[in-house]
Amino acid sequence: MSRFSQFGNDLYSGRRSFNIVGRRRFWYAVSAVLVVVSLLGLFGRGLNFGIEFSGGTELRVLGVSQIDGYEQRAGDLVDENVPDRTTTVTLIGDDTVRVQTGEMEASQAEDLRADLAQEFSVPVESVTSSLVGPSWGESVTQRALIALVVFLLLVTVVLTLYFRTWKMAAAALVALVHDVLFTVGVYALLGIEVSPASVIGFLTILGYSIYDTIVVFDKVRENTEHALDTHRATYGEAANQAVNQTFVRSINTSIVALLPVLVILVIGVTLIGPGTLVDLAWALFIGIAVGTFSSIFIATPLLVHLREGEPAIRKHDATVAKRRARGEARAGRRAGDQPEEETAHDLVPVGGDVEDLGDAGRRETATVGTPAPARPAPSTAPQGRPLHPYAQRGPRNQPRRKPRG
Structure with missing residues (x-):
């Protein structure tokens, strides 16, 4: 994975x-x-x-072989024919120059078509123009x-x-x-x-x-x-x-x-x-x-x-939040209830002797010092019903029959 x-x-x-x-x-x-x-x-x-929203004229020059400086060349022609217009010149593909400018008369568009065709050395038929209204x-x-x-x-x-x-x-x-x-x-x-x-x-x-x-x-x-x-x-x-x-x-x-x-x-x-x-x-x-x-x-x-x-x-x-708080409290109590092993050091005060504790202290010390008798290990055998004391004595002696004389 x-x-x-x-x-x-x-x-x-x-x-x-x-x-x-x-x-x-x-x-x-x-x-x-x-x-x-x-x-x-x-x-x-x-x-x-774009021109579709603002309105204007779009011209496309198809089949251009020399595209060096196409922006400057096309922009100058637009300024000569229709000055004071915002013009955008872009290259589409490898051989198409698109000119987008403001609105103009149909005669001005035809003159601009002819100038673009001459500038880029293409037939006039290779230059298309379209007028787009803002409506x-x-x-x-x-x-x-x-x-x-x-x-x-x-x-x-x-x-x-x-x-x-x-x-x-x-x-x-x-x-x-x-x-x-x-x-x-x-x-x-x-x-x-x-x-x-x-x-x-x-x-x-x-x-x-x-x-x-x-x-x-x-x-x-x-x-x-x-x-x-x-x-x-x-x-x-x-x-x-x-x-x-x-x-x-x-x-x-x-x-x-x-x-x-x-x-x-x-x-x-x-x-x-x-x-x-x-x-x-x-x-x-x-x-x-x-x-x-x-x-x-x-x-x-x-x-x-x-x-x-x-x-x-x-x-x-x-x-x-309350359930989580109760859970954390229970976890804390379980952690605090763990018994700790007592040692003789815990029963003798610091700096004191055993005799200073009296009889109770000696009894506690004796209890601590003397190991407690080991408890028998619990039987792992399954616990069943307890037997009657009479049954625990062993098998009963059966009477023997004497042969008839």
Whole structure:
């Protein structure tokens, strides 16, 4: 068995344990720092919305053979035709230059197409242009927000009915909001472009995060119900054991999910270039990573924090504490009742003689100095019904018959 498997077995059996619930204030602080940094990036730098949300013009130059200095060359042409525009020039694959800029007239777009074709030595037909209005991006945003609200409402209802407590649903929703805020904040800090594919990725990570949280909560419910019946562990201890028992499973699932996304992300950034696949991979990679963190270190500790104030949970924890105190007291009494062997030194005062003790002292000294007669060892033979004294004398003498004369 590998070390990691043995480590997982130790966590499940309880031989090893991470005190995640007990140190929940530390994890709250870590989560708060992440959220604050995300909010600073979100309101400080802002999101880099793609052309689908802000509106503008996108041109693509296909079949470029000389791509040296493509950003500067394309940017200069845009400034000549439509000055004072924010322009983004990226390379897609090995031979496609994408130019995204602000809105322009159709005639200006045609002039820019011709200039790009001449600059990169390609036919005009190899340069495509498309105008995107901001209304399309607004429509996508509204639908995404509606989908988010419906998703959160359904999650709240389902979790409340399944776990029979709204506090589990509240803890899961807090973890979801944490995941979305952190993912959006990373987008703002790194300047990653927000596209419709990114929005789809945001909605996808919500599903993954809630799935991982439900798996942990299901084990929490199982352990806590057993603890409430047996009174052997507090609510927090039972919940912490559930987190440890699902720890390795959560890590393994996350690694398996992150590896293909990471491969897509690396290939997209290095070979394919910006596009829908890369936008989706960015959202999935960040969301899965932070979703794993929240399901382990945020959701369950927050659930325990919410439920420890309930009268039934407080009474249960007090009962467990009293039982443990009684058990420790009994163990202490048993340890104190062990008889100690007496010696002659214990009976003679320090600095005194035997004669100073009088007759009682001499009797005690004699008793101690003279070995007591050995007691017969108890018989190991099975003890049955005691025999009558007459039967213990031996066999009865039978009378002899005299022959007849």
